[in-house]
Structures are given as structure tokens and as C-alpha cells.
Amino acid sequence: MEEQNRNVKRRERIKTILIIFLALMLVLTFFSNTILNYSLPTVTAQYAGYGTISEKVRGSGIVKANKNYDVVAVGNRTVTSVNVKQGDHVKKGDTLFVLDAVEGDESVEAAEQELETLELTYQKALLTIAPSYEKENQDIANARKALQDAVNRLNEAKRNAGNNVSEADYRKATSDAQKYTQEVTTLSGYLAAISTGETTGVPSKYLSGMSEAKSAYDAADADLAQASADLETKKAALTVDSATQKTAILALERTAEEAQTAYVRAKEDYDAGGTTELQRIMEDAQQAAKYAQEDVDNAKAVLTEIQAKEAEIAAAEDTVSSAQSTLNDARKKLDAAAEAAAAAIQKEIDSAQSAADKAQEILNSYDAEGAATDLDALQADVTLQEQTLQGLIITLADTKRNDELTEQQNAIDLKSQQQTIENKKKELEEMKKNSGTMTIKCENKGIVSSVNFSAGDPVMDGAVLAGITLTDAGYTVEFSVSAEQARKVSVGTVADITNGYYNSDTKATLVSSKANIEQPNSTDRILTFDITGSDITVGQMLGLSISCSSQSYDCVVPSSAIMEDNDGKFVLVMRSKSTPLGNRYYCSRANVTVLASDEMSSAVQGDVSYSDFVITASEKPLTPGMQVRQEEGT
Amino acid sequence: MRITKKGIIGYGCALLSLICVGVLTAVNSSLCLESQMAAERWEGDGTMNYAQVSVFMGKEAGFDTTLADGIAETIDAAMVTASLEAPSEDARLWYYACSTPIGTLPVSGNKNNSGNVLATAVGGDFFTMHPMTLLDGSYISPNDLMKDRAVLDELAAWQLFGSSKVSGREFILNDQRCIVAGVIRQESDYATDAAYGETARIYISYDFYAQMQSGGMTGDAMSAEMTSDMMGMTQGSYVGCYEAVLPDPVRNFALNTVTDAFGTRDCMHIIRNTDRNSLSRRWKNLCHIHDMVISVDSTAYPYWENAARIMDYDSAVLLGAQIFFMIYPVLCALHLLWKGYKWLNRFISDKRKAHKNRYRSAIPQI
Structure with a gap:
């Protein structure tokens, strides 16, 4: 029973678990789509389509007027009234300021004083003394007289110099004496050299006979030296003479004879006795006799050699004596040649000496008359006087030229002073005329940009009372852009005003693009715009945007849709697939190439086509094939 | 049993x-951030492996935009040496992004709306590296003709204009006129929320940053020493973060290529982002x-790196x-x-x- 109950309870439990499980499955199945969708990444997408890519270059700058002019005070005055304020539009002839003269103004008196000073200076400058050249002329006349005197003295000296003697003759006599004297000295030197045997420096014409004799002498001397050396060598080789050797041979022969005698006796004794001892004695004696004989033979051979050497020595001595006699002959010939040369030189010496003596005699006779020694000095004096005269003439000419120039300069200065005096007179008249109340009027149409003084303020001469911007001259705005940005814009383009009012008629036109001269190293360019309109204020900040050249493309997508990986740029296109549980969306990769882009969009070409739904943003990175869901409201 | x-x-x-x-x-x-997945996105369906490498530098590193161009050339040469090339003519083999935190700048929009924003100067393909959700408009790019455009985050757009759909509107950033290029929303995760902070952010180009520098910075954007450092730089603007996506045929090829290109510098950290989750x-x-x-050291990390470090921890x-x-x-x-x-x-x-x-x-x- 209990077991039955237990089984029932167990079945109930299992049934309950199954029911809960199936209910859970049902709920999950119903909401699976929703649950699945919530797990998918959310994306925003946009259709690719036809569009225009247009880049813009932006910048801002301060409006400046092209022309301004300053209203300036004339004279020291007091501002009585100011009739304009900053920002007022004025036209030509409008009264701007009313000025009164300052009391106790000393400017007119100062001007009169100054005029008087100028006129006094001018009068003084007119009083000048003309230059005088009397002293210089007198000096020149004195110089001419001195020159004339010198010339007269010279001519007188020449006339008194003697009929047979001219200056040329005197000089010739002097040079002849010197020449012959020098020749004698030289030849004496040659003679001394020959007598000592040293012929270096002696001309060859004197040595013609000696040279051959000297050559022969030198050859004989060399032969003698050679023969002497040979003889000495041979003598040194002979250590023992033949006589000594003969004596020695004689002694050896006696010894040999004695040894032979002893042998004969010993032989006889042996023949007689026949004992062993006797035999020994005989043999010894025989041996001794034999040796003695050998010694004699050797000594005779040596004697023969010695005799041969002595014969050679004798022949060498003959050669030496022959060479000596040859040398003596050569010496005699040389001495004879030297004597002949010396005689020739002496003859020339004598000739030169006589010529020198004769020349000296002539010179002595000229000196005794005292004819030519003063002419040089007188000539030098004449030359000096000529130079002195020339110098004085040139100096006078320079002085006259300088004085002329000075006179011309003085004339110009005087004219200038006169003109200054005239101007000062006019200025004084004007000051006298303006010393009363003055009204300053506007000279051109414009807008008052600044007013620098108020009523009651004193102003100095030349002070800027106000500034006026000329409206007819136009306005400009400038700003700097990079070189790349400057390349994109073209002159003449009308720019959009980014911070202007909606109905404003302000217009900006690009008029120039030039290098930034304030920063020469920079590649930036300065764009200048011409601003026109009715409500332009100088100093206002104007933001401009210039459209670069735009182009239309078939397939333009937002720039945020372009992605990139190592295979290149691509976009993710959202594709849909129909499933039993509804449409499922997934992203697929489309490789693209970017043709152009601006700040918002990019023109592409590739696997994406017009009307593809391109994913522009997602809440997490996507991979191709990933399932996505579209953000609600897009 | x-x-x-x-x-x-x-x-x-x-x-x-x-x-x-x-x-x-x-x-x-x-636990992974989209900003750390740039290599995976760049790979697509290709067979080549890629890796993302980031270099974070303090002011002492002395790295500026001019040097960034030099680094790009060095890396290009390394690619050629390694026989790596893009799969097609229109494609690129690798790319990089630079960024510099400028600081707080005053900003004002229409109807007297004003406030302060955290400004970041960006260059290269920054928004390809950091694909923040675009609510309106588009990103800025170095190829843009006009450099006076800025990307606002959602908070900044609401603060100035009361809406997110504000692309093309004008506003004043540090006394300089600026145009809204787009409005973005940052990644929504706990780490980014913690690192991002409550202050609105704005992204401008380096050219506009340089223009602001030459026009004189005001506000509490910089400390005195940072301003004097910028004044000392005559050639380019200081770069605090350099990120690159490079081919990585073998492990650490990209990291080694970037390390060799940068050499040794003070106050510099190089990180391989790709295997952060390994x-x-x-x-x-x-x-x-x-x-x-x-x-x-004095290296300050940008918020995306701080978020990544939170996630690493x-x-x-x-x-x-x-x-x-x-x-x-x-x-x-x-x-x-x-x-x-x-x-x-x-x-x-x-x-x-x-x-x-x-x-x-x-x-x-x-």
C-alpha cells in the first residue's frame, strides 16, 4: 500500500516537472525571436546613392577697411565741440570738430623770430671776398728766373770746357785706362797660375801647347806608378835571395856527403862483421844519406824558383827605370810648353800695360785742364729748377679749380636760404590768419571709426582728432590656410558667411591667395576676401566657408561607413534573409575604392552599388556574416 | 565499489x-576589450597573423609627431626586409595610431553652454584602432582637408548642445573655433567605465593641437613645465601613446620590430596587446x-590602457x-x-x- 502511494507521488512529481519544462519551452519559443534580437548588435544603415562630393575650406578673420584717413589738428588749439561719435556715417563737408586758439599762443612770435634769424644768416652769407692769386704768381715768376739762371750757367760751363776735349773723349779716356789696367791684372793672374802649374781658369788659347804635354806627362807618371807597384809586389813575394839559398845548398851538400860517407863505412863494417847491429847501423846510415840527398834536391828546386823570381824582379826594375825616363822626358816637354805659354802671356801683359799707361797719360792731361767735372752738377740743377717751376704751376691750377667749386656751392646755399625765407614768410602769414576759431570738416564719405578727444581737451599741432573709415574703398578679410587647402580654392569664388545674419546682404569674394611673407619658412598661404554689404563693421569677426570644386558621383556613402583591414577598404552592406521566424538581417562585406571624400560623405566604387543598404554605425565591431538588427526609428 | x-x-x-x-x-x-582586439579585426579572413603593439611614453622620452613619421618609415623598411607585403595594391600591410592627452580645456557651445573637457590629440588611424560606437557624424582622419574638426563623446555633446545628433555644429574650444565631426560612445564595460571617468572627452587632430599651441594655450590645460616643454618642441607635438598593428608571422616579430624602431628611450613601456588574454x-x-x-616612472597611461590593466588584474x-x-x-x-x-x-x-x-x-x- 505504502509502496503504491509512493509510486503515485513519484508519478505526480514527474508529471509536474514535465509540465513546467514544456511550459518553459513554450515561453522560450514564443519569445525566442525577441531574446535573439536583443542579443544582436544594433546598427544604423543608409542607402548608398547618387550624390555630390564638395569639400569646403573654412576660416575666420577680422574685417578691415581698405582705406582710412585721420583727421588732424592744425596748430595748438582747444576743442570747443565734437559733432560726431564712433560709428557715425559722415559725408564730405560735414563739420566734425570746432577748435579755438589757445590763449597766449607763442607760436607766431617764435615763427617771426625764426624768420628774422634766417634773414640775418642770408645777409651774412652774401658778404664774401673774391679769391686772390698774387703770391702764387710771384712764386712762379721767381722759379722761372732761377731756371733761367741755371741754364745760363750750364751753357757758360760748356763753352769754357776747351776745344779738343769733349765730354765723350774724357769718358773714353777714363774707360780705356780702366780697361787696360783690368786686362793687365787678369793676365798677371793667368801667368801666376801657369807658373804654379794650376791651369784652372786660364783660357784655352794660352794652353794649347801645354795640354798635350800635360797629357803625356800624366800618362808617364801613371805608368811609373804602376811599374813601381808591380816591382814592390814582386819584391815582397821574394823572401829569400839566391845567394842565401846557395849557401844553404852548399851546407846541405856537405851534410849529404857526410851521410854518404857514413853509409859507405857502415856498409863496409857490415860486410866485414855481418852482425845485426852493424846491419842496423848501415841501414840508418843509408836512410840518413838518402834524406840528406833529398834535402839537397829540394833546396836546389827552391833555388830555381828564387832565381826565376829574381829574374822577374830584374825585369820589373828595368820597366820602372824605363817609365822613369819616359816621365822625365814628358816633364821636360811640359816645362817647355809652360815656358812658351808664359812667354806669350807676358808679351800680352807688356802690351796691355803700355796701353794702360798711355790712356792714363791722356786722362791725366784732361784732369789737369779740369774740363768735364762741373757739367753734371749744373745739368742736375737745371732739372731741379724745371721741376720746381712745374710744381708751382700745377698747384696754382688746382687752387683755382677748388675756389670755383666753392663759389658754386655758396651760390646754391644762398638760393636755398632764400627759398626757406620765402616759405617761412608764407607760413607766418597762414598762422596769423588761423589764429582764430577753426572748423574741421570731413573730406571724404565714410564711417567714424574712432574719436580721440572730447570737448574742452587741448590738442597739439598734428594730433589725430578722429579716424574715418572710407566706405567707398571697400573692406577685406584675411586668414591663413595650408598650401593644400589653398590649392583647392580658386580666386573669384564667393564664400559663404558662417556667422552672419540670415537676411544680411554681406558678400565675400576671394580676390587673392599669396604667400605668408611674415613667416617665410612656412608653406601657408594668406587668402584675401573682398567684403561688400551694408552692415559691415570694421573689427568684426567674420567666419567664411569656401566651396572647393564639387563633383557628382553615382555611389556616395557616409564616411563613417568606410572600414578598412589588411585586404583594403570595404563597407558592410545589410542584407536580409527570410526565415520561418521572420526576416533575419546580416552584414556582408563589399570591397570598395574611395574616389573622393569630404567631411560627411565619400564617393566609392567597387562591390557596392546604388541602393545598397550600407551600415553606417554599430554598437560593436561587426564581422562579415554576423547577424545584426536595425536600430529602431532608422 | x-x-x-x-x-x-x-x-x-x-x-x-x-x-x-x-x-x-x-x-x-x-574579460577582453575591443581596444585590445585591433589585430584580430585587421586580420579579417586572411591567413597572415597580426599583432597589436602599444608604446606608452612619458615626456622624458622626447617623442613627437615628426619622429612618428620616421618610425613609420623604419617599420616599412623592416617589412620590406622581411619580404612582407600587402595582399593587394589598394590594401595596407600595417597601420599605426598616435595619441596625446592634452588635459582639461574650456569649451563652449550654443546658448552659453560651457564647461571643461578632457582633450586628446589623435593621429594616424586612431579610430580604426579604437572603434568607439559612432552615434552621429564620422571620425576625423589625418587625410581630412580641414583640421578644425573634433569628435565629441556623448557627454560632451549633451553638455554643449543637449543632443547627440550635432555633427557639423560649431563650438569654441580653448578660444579656437571648432566643428563637430562626430559623436561617439565609449566601450561599455566595468573597466572602461572605471578608467574613463566622469569628465566629458573630446578628440582633436594634431594639426589643430599645434594650432592651439601657436595661438597660446589658456585654462588649466597644462602645468607650467608641460607648457615649457611644448614651447621647446619646434618640430612636432609630443606623442604619449603610439599603437601599431603589424604582421606577426612568428611570435614576437611585431614586438621586436617596434622595439628596434624605437630604440632605447627614457620613460617608455612597450606592450604586446594581442596575447593579453593568454x-x-x-x-x-x-x-x-x-x-x-x-x-x-612618470608615464601616464590613457584610459583604454588603464581599463585593460584593470582587466589584466x-x-x-x-x-x-x-x-x-x-x-x-x-x-x-x-x-x-x-x-x-x-x-x-x-x-x-x-x-x-x-x-x-x-x-x-x-x-x-x-
Whole structure:
């Protein structure tokens, strides 16, 4: 029973678990789509389509007027009234300021004083003394007289110099004496050299006979030296003479004879006795006799050699004596040649000496008359006087030229002073005329940009009372852009005003693009715009945007849709697939190439086509094939 | 083998621990940021492996936008040397992004709405590297003709205009006229929320940053020393973060290429983002967990790196928890194996005995 109950309870439990499980499955199945969708990444997408890519270059700058002019005070005055304020539009002839003269103004008196000073200076400058050249002329006349005197003295000296003697003759006599004297000295030197045997420096014409004799002498001397050396060598080789050797041979022969005698006796004794001892004695004696004989033979051979050497020595001595006699002959010939040369030189010496003596005699006779020694000095004096005269003439000419120039300069200065005096007179008249109340009027149409003084303020001469911007001259705005940005814009383009009012008629036109001269190293360019309109204020900040050249493309997508990986740029296109549980969306990769882009969009070409739904943003990175869901409201 | 109540409880606990490990593993796997997945996105369906490398630099590193161009050329040369090239003419092999935190700047929109925003100068393909959700408009790019455009975050757009659909509107940033290029929303995860902060953010181009510098900075955007540092830089603007996605045919190729290109500099940290979620990296973080919470120089990380570091820390802690919870199931498994071994031994010996008895009994006793 209990077991039955237990089984029932167990079945109930299992049934309950199954029911809960199936209910859970049902709920999950119903909401699976929703649950699945919530797990998918959310994306925003946009259709690719036809569009225009247009880049813009932006910048801002301060409006400046092209022309301004300053209203300036004339004279020291007091501002009585100011009739304009900053920002007022004025036209030509409008009264701007009313000025009164300052009391106790000393400017007119100062001007009169100054005029008087100028006129006094001018009068003084007119009083000048003309230059005088009397002293210089007198000096020149004195110089001419001195020159004339010198010339007269010279001519007188020449006339008194003697009929047979001219200056040329005197000089010739002097040079002849010197020449012959020098020749004698030289030849004496040659003679001394020959007598000592040293012929270096002696001309060859004197040595013609000696040279051959000297050559022969030198050859004989060399032969003698050679023969002497040979003889000495041979003598040194002979250590023992033949006589000594003969004596020695004689002694050896006696010894040999004695040894032979002893042998004969010993032989006889042996023949007689026949004992062993006797035999020994005989043999010894025989041996001794034999040796003695050998010694004699050797000594005779040596004697023969010695005799041969002595014969050679004798022949060498003959050669030496022959060479000596040859040398003596050569010496005699040389001495004879030297004597002949010396005689020739002496003859020339004598000739030169006589010529020198004769020349000296002539010179002595000229000196005794005292004819030519003063002419040089007188000539030098004449030359000096000529130079002195020339110098004085040139100096006078320079002085006259300088004085002329000075006179011309003085004339110009005087004219200038006169003109200054005239101007000062006019200025004084004007000051006298303006010393009363003055009204300053506007000279051109414009807008008052600044007013620098108020009523009651004193102003100095030349002070800027106000500034006026000329409206007819136009306005400009400038700003700097990079070189790349400057390349994109073209002159003449009308720019959009980014911070202007909606109905404003302000217009900006690009008029120039030039290098930034304030920063020469920079590649930036300065764009200048011409601003026109009715409500332009100088100093206002104007933001401009210039459209670069735009182009239309078939397939333009937002720039945020372009992605990139190592295979290149691509976009993710959202594709849909129909499933039993509804449409499922997934992203697929489309490789693209970017043709152009601006700040918002990019023109592409590739696997994406017009009307593809391109994913522009997602809440997490996507991979191709990933399932996505579209953000609600897009 | 008899299963006792104690055994059921023990193995039940082991199973629970395993479930905990499974849950922790699932949670750990989910800890990743889109800003760290740039390499995976760039790879697409291609066969080449890519890696994301980030370089964070302080002011002392002296790195500016001019040097960034030089680094790009060096890396291009390294690619050529390694015979790596883009798959097609229109494609690029690699790309980089730069960013610099400028600081707080005053901003004002229409109807006297004004406030302060945290400005960041960006360059390169910053928004390809950080694909923040675009609510309106488009991103800015170095190829744009006009450099006076900025990307606002949702908070800044609401602060200035009261709406997110404000692309093309004008506003004033630090006395400079600026145009809204787009409005974005940052990643929505706990780490990014913590690192991002409550202040509105704005992203401008380096050209606009340089223009602001030449026009004079106002506000409390910079400390005095940073301003003087900027004044000293005559060639480019200081870059605080350089990120690149490079081919990584072998491990650490991208990291080594970037390291070689940058050389040795003070106050510089190079990180390989791609394997941040790997087990080895998490284990390394766990072993040096103290290093993750200290800073030894003046390098300031951007918010996305701070968020990634938060996740690195949490990931290391979770790994530690995984290891802790794994201990008991492993011990139980070992115990089960031991018991199974004993049971097998006993079974075999019983069978042997039984066989012996049967055999013995079959043999007649002599």
C-alpha cells in the first residue's frame, strides 16, 4: 500500500516537472525571436546613392577697411565741440570738430623770430671776398728766373770746357785706362797660375801647347806608378835571395856527403862483421844519406824558383827605370810648353800695360785742364729748377679749380636760404590768419571709426582728432590656410558667411591667395576676401566657408561607413534573409575604392552599388556574416 | 565499489568546485576589450597573423609627431626586409595610431553652454584602432582637408548642445573655433567605465593641437613645465601613446620590430596587446601581481590602457581563484584514481583466486 502511494507521488512529481519544462519551452519559443534580437548588435544603415562630393575650406578673420584717413589738428588749439561719435556715417563737408586758439599762443612770435634769424644768416652769407692769386704768381715768376739762371750757367760751363776735349773723349779716356789696367791684372793672374802649374781658369788659347804635354806627362807618371807597384809586389813575394839559398845548398851538400860517407863505412863494417847491429847501423846510415840527398834536391828546386823570381824582379826594375825616363822626358816637354805659354802671356801683359799707361797719360792731361767735372752738377740743377717751376704751376691750377667749386656751392646755399625765407614768410602769414576759431570738416564719405578727444581737451599741432573709415574703398578679410587647402580654392569664388545674419546682404569674394611673407619658412598661404554689404563693421569677426570644386558621383556613402583591414577598404552592406521566424538581417562585406571624400560623405566604387543598404554605425565591431538588427526609428 | 554518503558529499563538493572553475573560466574569457582586439579585426579572413603593439611614453622620452613619421618609415623598411607585403595594391600591410592627452580645456557651445573637457590629440588611424560606437557624424582622419574638426563623446555633446545628433555644429574650444565631426560612445564595460571617468572627452587632430599651441594655450590645460616643454618642441607635438598593428608571422616579430624602431628611450613601456588574454600572460601577471599596481616612472597611461590593466588584474585574480578551486577536484580525481586502482587490483586478484579454485577443483586429487 505504502509502496503504491509512493509510486503515485513519484508519478505526480514527474508529471509536474514535465509540465513546467514544456511550459518553459513554450515561453522560450514564443519569445525566442525577441531574446535573439536583443542579443544582436544594433546598427544604423543608409542607402548608398547618387550624390555630390564638395569639400569646403573654412576660416575666420577680422574685417578691415581698405582705406582710412585721420583727421588732424592744425596748430595748438582747444576743442570747443565734437559733432560726431564712433560709428557715425559722415559725408564730405560735414563739420566734425570746432577748435579755438589757445590763449597766449607763442607760436607766431617764435615763427617771426625764426624768420628774422634766417634773414640775418642770408645777409651774412652774401658778404664774401673774391679769391686772390698774387703770391702764387710771384712764386712762379721767381722759379722761372732761377731756371733761367741755371741754364745760363750750364751753357757758360760748356763753352769754357776747351776745344779738343769733349765730354765723350774724357769718358773714353777714363774707360780705356780702366780697361787696360783690368786686362793687365787678369793676365798677371793667368801667368801666376801657369807658373804654379794650376791651369784652372786660364783660357784655352794660352794652353794649347801645354795640354798635350800635360797629357803625356800624366800618362808617364801613371805608368811609373804602376811599374813601381808591380816591382814592390814582386819584391815582397821574394823572401829569400839566391845567394842565401846557395849557401844553404852548399851546407846541405856537405851534410849529404857526410851521410854518404857514413853509409859507405857502415856498409863496409857490415860486410866485414855481418852482425845485426852493424846491419842496423848501415841501414840508418843509408836512410840518413838518402834524406840528406833529398834535402839537397829540394833546396836546389827552391833555388830555381828564387832565381826565376829574381829574374822577374830584374825585369820589373828595368820597366820602372824605363817609365822613369819616359816621365822625365814628358816633364821636360811640359816645362817647355809652360815656358812658351808664359812667354806669350807676358808679351800680352807688356802690351796691355803700355796701353794702360798711355790712356792714363791722356786722362791725366784732361784732369789737369779740369774740363768735364762741373757739367753734371749744373745739368742736375737745371732739372731741379724745371721741376720746381712745374710744381708751382700745377698747384696754382688746382687752387683755382677748388675756389670755383666753392663759389658754386655758396651760390646754391644762398638760393636755398632764400627759398626757406620765402616759405617761412608764407607760413607766418597762414598762422596769423588761423589764429582764430577753426572748423574741421570731413573730406571724404565714410564711417567714424574712432574719436580721440572730447570737448574742452587741448590738442597739439598734428594730433589725430578722429579716424574715418572710407566706405567707398571697400573692406577685406584675411586668414591663413595650408598650401593644400589653398590649392583647392580658386580666386573669384564667393564664400559663404558662417556667422552672419540670415537676411544680411554681406558678400565675400576671394580676390587673392599669396604667400605668408611674415613667416617665410612656412608653406601657408594668406587668402584675401573682398567684403561688400551694408552692415559691415570694421573689427568684426567674420567666419567664411569656401566651396572647393564639387563633383557628382553615382555611389556616395557616409564616411563613417568606410572600414578598412589588411585586404583594403570595404563597407558592410545589410542584407536580409527570410526565415520561418521572420526576416533575419546580416552584414556582408563589399570591397570598395574611395574616389573622393569630404567631411560627411565619400564617393566609392567597387562591390557596392546604388541602393545598397550600407551600415553606417554599430554598437560593436561587426564581422562579415554576423547577424545584426536595425536600430529602431532608422 | 561502495559509494557512501560521505563520498557523495565529497564528490558533490568536487563537482561544485569544477562548476565554479568553469564559471570563472567563462568569466575570465569574457574579460577582453575591443581596444585590445585591433589585430584580430585587421586580420579579417586572411591567413597572415597580426599583432597589436602599444608604446606608452612619458615626456622624458622626447617623442613627437615628426619622429612618428620616421618610425613609420623604419617599420616599412623592416617589412620590406622581411619580404612582407600587402595582399593587394589598394590594401595596407600595417597601420599605426598616435595619441596625446592634452588635459582639461574650456569649451563652449550654443546658448552659453560651457564647461571643461578632457582633450586628446589623435593621429594616424586612431579610430580604426579604437572603434568607439559612432552615434552621429564620422571620425576625423589625418587625410581630412580641414583640421578644425573634433569628435565629441556623448557627454560632451549633451553638455554643449543637449543632443547627440550635432555633427557639423560649431563650438569654441580653448578660444579656437571648432566643428563637430562626430559623436561617439565609449566601450561599455566595468573597466572602461572605471578608467574613463566622469569628465566629458573630446578628440582633436594634431594639426589643430599645434594650432592651439601657436595661438597660446589658456585654462588649466597644462602645468607650467608641460607648457615649457611644448614651447621647446619646434618640430612636432609630443606623442604619449603610439599603437601599431603589424604582421606577426612568428611570435614576437611585431614586438621586436617596434622595439628596434624605437630604440632605447627614457620613460617608455612597450606592450604586446594581442596575447593579453593568454594563459601564460595571466599566469605571469599572477606571479608579479604587485608590479601591476605600482608605477616607477612618470608615464601616464590613457584610459583604454588603464581599463585593460584593470582587466589584466582581475584576470590574474580570477586565474588564482580558478587554480584554488581546481585543487579539490584534482585531489578528488587523484583519490578516485587511487581507489579505482585498488579496486582493480582487488578485482583481478579475486578473479585469479576464483579461477584457481575452479581449476583446483577440476583437478582430481591424487
